[in-house]
Amino acid sequence: MNKKSIAFQLGIYVLTAVILVNALIVFLNYKHSRDILSKKIEEGAIHQSGLIINEISKKIVNDQEVSRNVANQALYYHAHGDLGKFIEQVVKHNRVMNGLHVRLIQSTDTLLFSSYRNSKGQVDNFQTPQNNSITRFPNLVDSTASIYRGIWSQPFYSAYDSTKLQVSYFLPIPSNDSTMQGIIAGDINLGFLSQAVSNIRIGVSGFAFIVNKNGDFLSHPNPSWILNKNLFHLESKIFDTQHGYYEQLLENGIPGSGTAFPEILNYQKSWFYFAPIPHTEWRVIVVIPTKELYDELDVAFQEIVWISLLGILLTSLIIVLIFNKMLSPLAQVARSIQRFSFGERGRRSKKNEIELLNDSLKELQVQYGTYMKEQNQIRKDKRKYEKDLKSAKEIQRTIVPQDYSFLEKHGEIDLHAILQPAEGIGGDLYDFFFIDEKHLLFTIGDVSGKGIPAALFMAVASTLIKTKSNDLSAMNIVDVVNKALSKENLNQHFLTLFLGVLNLETGALDYCNAAHSYPFLISSKKRAVLLEQTHGLPIGVYSNKTYKSSSIILSKNDQLVFYTDGVTDCKDVSGEMFGMPRLRQFVDSYGTHSPKELTEALLDELMAFKGKAPQADDISVMAIKFNGKYP
Structure with missing residues (x-):
């Protein structure tokens, strides 16, 4: 390489630098674009999950408010003998509710008032003085901490219609002296979860589902998974090495994101985002295949790579033309300096102008060393001259009289x-x-x-x-x-x-x-x-x-x-x-x-x-x- 001309060597070096810089720019641009796209994807997932959460929250809040109103008015209607009719009307006018149950605690017995939608969508009701078959009412009599707030049950299939998956919201019925007089149970058909999720379009193959804090599926594109599979007990290859980390975030109700390989998508790499649903212990999870996220970006990246290669080819041709034109005077200068340094004994067979200049500079250094020795001698002579001049000045002062005594x-x-x-x-x-x-x-x-x-x-x-x-x-x-x-x-x-x-x-x-x-x-x-x-x-x-x-x-x-x-x-x-x-x-x-x-x-x-x-x-x-x- 050193035997080649400087134009050739510089062309190789500059071309290499152009390739490296261009590759770095393309890579950084691609990485930056992916980062921006990732942020946009996360924002989109947050937006999509927000739509789902809003849809679910409206029904949840509505059920809570209806249950709370019934709890506040149950004793009044019971005192007037209209409690059964009252809860029947409430269920009829609130399509979100699948049933409403009131259990009153009397001094001698327990009364149960219940209204529910049957498989035909009609509202049935019954009243029984003692019914031990309804065992899902929690024991809130001694739970003073739950007097003023409700409790959501775990999902279950309705006793009146085994095809309906539902949850109940339990709320204590307080009296004027703040003692609990009974319990309200408002049922919600969880079928609306699947409907709320399916209403949201997530890319081409993306999907969303709902799980509770324990990981049980409450909705899923595959209905057979609902209450039959647990998110935390899926195949190990579905999650990466951060499986435990995601599980902890889900249990604590903390939003997050990550990557997984869902079975329903044939284990292709996917990106997911999860967030808690307010007023419940449920979590919404949005899943999007990674391939769909970055397909357009990867196509654009390939186009940029081909364009960059074409640009490098054109650049190399331009570099060759420019260097041959601009550096030809350098060869003449290098040989002129060599003749100046060595005279006619300079080596003229070398093509590398830098090497020629290097040899010339070494010779000039030798000459410079000789020059510096001469300058040092001149400085010594100057110091001697200045010393002699000082002496001459003193002598002159002795020539002209200074003493007037x-x-x-x-x-x-x-x-x-x-x-x-x-x-x-x-x-x-x-x-x-x-x-x-x-x-x-x-x-x-x-x-x-x-x-x-x-x-x-x-x-x-x-x-x-x-x-x-x-x-x-x-x-x-x-x-x-x-x-x-x-x-x-x-x-x-x-x-x-x-x-x-x-x-x-x-x-x-x-x-x-x-x-x-x-x-x-x-x-x-x-x-x-x-x-x-x-x-x-x-x-x-x-x-x-x-x-x-x-x-x-x-x-x-x-x-x-x-x-x-x-x-x-x-x-x-x-x-x-x-x-x-x-x-x-x-x-x-x-x-x-x-x-x-x-x-x-x-x-x-x-x-x-x-x-x-x-x-x-x-x-x-x-x-x-x-x-x-x-x-």
Whole structure:
């Protein structure tokens, strides 16, 4: 099977699944239909038995009510000498009753009044002072529990007409002091049972019959069974293994249903339902052959099976056509992936596209394993890089001065600077140190680019500024540093730089601006102005370029503010730049603050303006305030 094409294999699998699912659906549908039909059958049997029960109950209740009325009026009519005539009229006018008998208990004897229908349908009656031949009257004299309710007798054949099967309803005759004065017996001809049952149509071969609680047949399609056979003593093959269970339900008067194999139906399997008849100890049982119940359903089921087989055949043809059309590209894809995985060494003799893909995936797993090893190595290298970057950041922090304590003995000057790289490390720099006792060199610059290359170039430039600052001329220092940087600058980095030399005694400032942003001069007498002089190109690119310088005299409380272009180029989330107008407005507002307050406030202003936008460039700010000659 594995050597076959995927279209062939899928066709077999799908067809098998279709057959199984279709069979399951047909089976479940058949089972569900049988369940519904069974419920309908039971409802129908309940309805049919209800019709029988209603028909019987009407006659039973009528006999009980007539007997009860006679019991209540017997003493009255007897006192007026009309009791015999009274019960004769009652029997004549109640066709259900086969006879009515009254036994009165006197102080000296027992009187019996009786009216009955003879074989010709006429009503006869007699009265006897002592008649011991009527022995079926129960002894209710001492039975106080039966004073106010009647008792049904067992079925018996009439003494006046041996062809009539009947039952009697016995009821005590009470007096005003609640003592029993006699017994009423109302006879009913049970022939109406067979008539009530036969009036109900139950399928083609179905039938119903009546039994008492002991199982004796009171009606049956075979009249010879009446009072001659017992339901509980029939052949064992008629009932299934739940014979005892049905017997218990019948005895207790509980409705139920089951299956049996009746003799009258040649022992074919049948379904039956039984229910108690109110006011009696009788049970009605409805029997329907199972074959009649499910014949139509079985025929429909066979038709569905044949239709399903035809549908499966058509489905198989459609599946073959669809799979051949749809899965042909899969074969091409499988072979393409195999060539991608193995190259020209792939096995092309296999027809099973899944097996081809499986081999290709195994090869890709091997390649993926190699790739993961390389990725792990890359992650290790990245962690090492991050560690080195952290170290570089710490080194950079040591390059730019962080300690201002050496300025404490120089009251002529107040200075503060801030550097915030856009990445872990950056290319901005600032520095300040004393060339001699009274000359302070300070500088701020911005290397082109960001990250590690810019930081390394910045570190070299900072080192050169420290080592080459042996002159008090700003342009000479810049010129020397430019020549030194230009010699080894293979990556063509460049540095914009502002460098100044301040005489703390006189306030004279000699400075050189190598294409750096113009600083602000904040005078105590007027608003901030820009020192808009440029003395040459950025350093580090052209070693033969020369630089110039300018000089100014700072007055007491004058303040200089230096910055890199990361300040003016700072952007918010909409892309708008902070710009020179905002910077000038800020400097005018904070010009009287100390250098530390001014630089920190400017950084806060930039961060608030930027918001959640990423920082595009390094930010450096330095402020210097000249306090005048220190005493």
